[in-house]
Amino acid sequence: MPAVRSLVIASGIFLMLAATAVHPRAEITDRSVTRAFLTLLAGESGDRAHAAELIEAQWEPSFLPMALEVLRLTRNAEVSDALMRIMEQETGAGHGRDLDAWQREMWNAPEARHPRYAAFKGALYSLIDPRFSAYFDTAGATFIRLDEIVWGGVRQDGIPPLRNPAMLAAEDAGYLEDDHIVFGLSVNGDARAYPKRILGWHEMFVDTVGGVPVAGVYCTLCGTVILYHTEHEGVNHRLGTSGFLYRSNKLMYDQATQSLWSTMRGAPVVGPLAGKGIALERGAVVTTTWGEWRRRHPGTRVLSLDTGHLRDYDEGAAYRDYFATDELMFQVPVLDTRLKNKDEVFTVLLGSHPESPLAISAEFLAATPLHHDAIEDTALVVLTDPSGANRAFASEDVTFTRYDGDRSAEDSSGMTWTMEEHGLTGEDGRVLRRIPAQRAFWFGWHAAFPNTRLVQ
Incomplete structure (x- = not known):
């Protein structure tokens, strides 16, 4: 993941230099402060030094989210050292280079959002994918904390959803063993099985089942598959994978407005559709084995291995290391120890x-x-x-x-x-x-x- 981040950021840095560089005689404004943080990633050595001076001189609590975003992406030791020194000096916290600890402390305190934070976030991540800037349009409403929206390491639809995927009759699915895990659903009598070994690489399918447009969203990080009816009040929302997470749960986006949607709630939480009273209807889905699902539904159809993508679709291959331990890939504000993380x-x-x-x-x-x-x-x-x-x-x-x-x-x-x-x-x-x-x-x-x- 770090190598991918370095590559995609480096490809956009040159184009951004002129727009983001902070000049010594610049007026100190909210805009110049956010440009200073961007300059730490994109500027020349002298500009970076001046940007750090400006940030230190003007420091306020709302700077912390921007500092942590830069630290997550930079590979420049001087920038890291300067920001760490400023953060420890201004906050009194002693987390050192433990960025997870910095984030947890920040998330458990009241949100301090800089007036230009959304614009900063859009500009920062547009270096990776220009489409990301639309997610953070400051004209859109927000119903979750922006500092808890973290990049998952991929571009928009970088984990490609399966749209109207090819299906097989049960008797033709010779690649499946009876003990393989599938996610089963039936809509208006149309029974379908979506094997975990395939869906783990795509995390979403968009299809029409039983005459109903649906999206099945598999958040591998939080281990859940949720089925949504994507039509709401006559509008069929075409959903995809945003590339961002909220509390280790993937955020979806819709193609028409680029609003960000909560996977757990099936509702837009950031952007033009947020606060419009939209909540998609859930459908029933069951996690079971292929043998058990096929026994109950001999006429079921099941995903074909012919997805149009090259992946290791062997049982258990997707996220093998992640599923093997109780460790998290992305942090959350609070862990409840009544059960293990991945119970x-x-x-x-x-x-x-x-x-x-x-x-x-x-x-x-x-x-x-x-x-x-x-x-x-x-x-x-x-x-x-x-x-x-x-x-x-x-x-x-x-x-x-x-x-x-x-x-x-x-x-x-x-x-x-x-x-x-x-x-x-x-x-x-x-x-x-x-x-x-x-x-x-x-x-x-x-x-x-x-x-x-x-x-x-």
């Missing part, structure tokens, strides 16, 4: 109660395959089969007493219910609807929803 939880966020998120330990559910719970006034039941697949349903006034681990559950009156992807169907024809829910790493879910209730 899996089954998560529910109801559109009717967005401020009451629920996380249930996957280990708890494996030991409790029939679990009743409630979110505010919505009663639910979670059924977990022997493969570890979790599905949630609105149980309403029904109490279940037995689940056979397959398709059948029995309630307290003795009635048998059949489990299908869209819901639980009783012998009397009543249907208890499926509640969209998904697996996630504990640290990622907690970072997005610090007030979450945890069942373990």
